[in-house]
Amino acid sequence: MTVDNGLLTQLEALGKLSLDAEERERFAKDLNEILDYVGMLSELSSDGEDGVCPVSADSLRADEAAPTENPEALLENAETADGCFRVPRTVE
Template sequence: MSIQSKDVEYVAKLARLNLTDQEREKFTEQLNAILQYAEKLNELDTDGVEPTTHVLRLSNVMREDVVQESLSKEKVFRNAPEEEDGQFKVPAVLE
């Protein structure tokens, strides 16, 4: 499989990109190089290799949730530019 210049132009149009002729040629070459590498990977003997989603065997790497006190209102509003009635006051966006 190979990418043609017209394919790059089509994708660029979908992405609303205006490519120069040089950019179109460069991207065509780069995409073809990527496809050639992928085809080379198909030559490898993968019999007996289990499919994986990650190269390392990972279990849940998330920490346990720990219940703790949250910040007090005083600490929260200490860095706020403005506060009014226990809420952050921001400039109006609508009239």
């Protein structure tokens, strides 16, 4: 497995990240070394059960609405307007 320029660009898009030229070179080298190493997992023949959940579904709490203690505090870490999160305009 080789992380080339094309794959690196795809991973930037998936992770919503942007790397500069120096970072691209360094990350490609690091990721290639890491993937070479974790590639030993391919020796394993059987596939595990997918998406094993550590808890059973019947241990979930009831899906009931409950009051939020201090909704205003949730907005204090963001740019807001009229009690809503403010983001750049998406429609003209």
